[in-house]
Amino acid sequence: MSExxxxxxxxxxWCIFEELAIPAIKARVDSGAKTSSIQANNIKLKEKGNEEWVSFEVNPIQDNRSISTKCSAKVFDKRLVKSSSGISEVRYVIKTPVTLGDDTFEIExxxxxxxxxxxxxxxxxxALNNRFMVNPSASYLASDFTEVEIKEKFKHIVKEKSGLKIALLASNPDLFSNKRIIEAGIARGHEMVFLNVEQAYMKFDAEEPQVRYRGGNVVDEFDAIIPRIKPSVTFYACALIRQFDAMxxxxxxxAEAITQSRDKLLATQIFAKHDINIPITGFAxxxxxxxxxxxMVNGAPLIIKLLESTQGKGVVLAETTKAAESVINAFKSVKTxxxxxxxxxxxxxxxxxxFxxxxxxVASMQRQAAKGEFRANIHQGGTASKIKITLEERKLAIKAAKILGLPVAGVDIIRSNKGPLLLEVNSSPGLEGIESATGLDIANIMIEAIEKKLKFKQL
Incomplete structure (x- = not known):
């Protein structure tokens, strides 16, 4: 076909996949990417005769986990793909017909x-070669659907709300992790409410304790609270958590578990007391x-950590004894x-x-520091990939979370010549890196944990 x-x-x-029972999914047209890709959760490999098939779930509408389509297809290939965020993973490839406007054709x-x-x-x-040219300034030239038409297409699989009332206590509703948890709760039929820590306040009363929201609205009757607390509001947020617990x-x-995990010195002392192996640590x-x-910590090079550091910030590598002395004394001179x-x-x-x-x-990933960095951190250019941990590492992670009393925790471990060592435990672990690296629906697992605790059963 000529140009x-x-x-x-x-x-x-908008694309349609009849064989996958997906009546509509919005696609970004990208001629810079060779192969097409589709969002998939709960991917499971199975055998049919001598063939490999894969089952998976697709949430075709952005920010809406209540709409989910179960799909099944023959595996065409497996490929190692590095995402735009630097995460390498093996992806399954399927072949299936796609409808774009009036054209239907098979794509990988x-x-x-x-x-x-x-x-x-x-x-x-x-998918575009010899079929289409792209006008980057236009959208939906092949076909377009109104919001009413989309609701009609998916009305047979929208789940009714019949569950718990759950509040996500955090500061930013647009963070990936917070959005995912809200989506996961809605998808399981629960009423999800975002509460901004800094817009809530408390009434202390023996007979009628309250939490109020900006404007005077009384916030009550929540079955569960999911705290996602940034370090700068830890003290106030923990007071709110204690108030919800009292209600x-x-x-x-x-609140107690979060406070312990955020106090790096206290947490380190607790780990040492319970015979958890950690890198040799000093405090003076x-x-x-x-x-x-x-x-005392075997000399330079050594790591210097601010007690209030997060996401790798405030962590310094001193490569020589002289550099270490200078940095340590500089911090002490300003009483840090x-x-x-x-x-x-x-x-x-x-x-x-x-995690x-x-x-x-429920999930684990290996993080690799960016070139020139000494600490693995995907917030600072590092990469992540799925990893199978050892039994010893698994036991260490579970024990560390248990000692701090955290039902949900991100436990960071480093491999050494002495065996696995515990670095730290995060009480509000992010979901983006771990979900991308493992392909697991961690947000859904967190909601399931609440259901189990409250003995809630899906209808």
């Missing part, structure tokens, strides 16, 4: 976790003790509390994040 006879489509188009599609993306599908250049709501992670008040403090910790050279900038829910490691 003059190619049909013109926009940079965004990779099954991918696209929850963090604006579109649940990407239409790559293999009879189940809090997924208690006076600059007069700096030289011995450095020797720090921990000094031995540097595990053999880890090669890698660590492991284990623990109710005493089980």
């Amino acid at each position: 003059t006879t190619l049909k013109i489509i926009g940079s965004e188009e 599609v990779t099954l991918a976790n696209r929850d963090a993306m604006e579109f649940r599908m990407l239409l790559g250049r293999e 009879g709501a189940y809090c997924l992670n208690s 008040n006076s600059p007069l003790d700096t030289k011995d403090l450095i020797k 509390n720090i921990l000094v910790q031995e540097f595990i050279k053999e880890a090669n900038g890698q660590d492991i994040r284990c 623990v829910v109710n005493g089980k490691v």
Whole structure:
């Protein structure tokens, strides 16, 4: 087909997959990507005769987990793909017919976790070749659907609300993790409410304790509270969590557990007391003790951590003894509390994040530091990939979360010549990296944990 006879489509188009029972899914048209991909959850491999098939679920409408289509297709291929966020994963590839406007044709599609993306599908250049030209300034030239038409197409699979009333206590409703938890709760039929920590306030009363929201509205009758607390509001948020607990709501992670996990010094002391292996760590008040403090953690290079650091910020590698003395004494001169910790050279900038829910490691990923960095952190250019952890690492992660009393925790472990060592435990672990690396629906697992605790059964 010549260029003059190619049909013109926009940079965004609606696609239909009849064989997958997907009546409509919005796709980003991207000629820079070779293969098309579609958002897929709960991917499971199965055998039919001598063939490999894969079952999966698609949520075709962005930010709406209540609409879910169960699909099944023959596996065409498996490919190692590196996402735009730097996460490498093996993806299954299927072949299936797609309808775009008046045209229906077969394309290859990779099954991918696209929850963090604006579109649940990407239409790559293999699907476009010899068929379409793209006008990047236009949208929905092949076909368009109104909101009413979309509701009609999906009305047979929309779930009715018949569940719990759950509040997500956090600061930013647009964060990936917060959006995912809200979606997961709605998808399971629960009423989900976002509560901004800084817009809530309390009434202390023996007979009628209350939480009120800006404007004077009384906030009550929640079955459960999911705390997602940023460090700067820990003190106030924990007061709110205690108040909800006094009002009879189940809090997924208690105020006491969150407070312990956020106090790095206290947490380190608790871990040491319970025989959990950690990198050798030192803490001192006076600059007069700096030289011995450095020797105590086996000398330079060593790690210096601010007690209030998060997401790798406030963590410094001192490569020489002189540099270590300068940094430690500089922090002490401005009365900033720090921990000094031995540097595990053999880890090669890698660590492991284990996601623990109710005493089980439900997912784990390996994080690799960016080039030139010493600490693995996907917020600072690092990469992540799925990993199978050892039994010893699994036991360490579970024990660390249990000791702090956290039903939900992100446990960070580093591999050393002495075996696995615990780095820290996060009481509000992010979901984006772990869900992307593993393909697992962690948000759904968290909602299931609340249902189990409250003995709620889906109808």
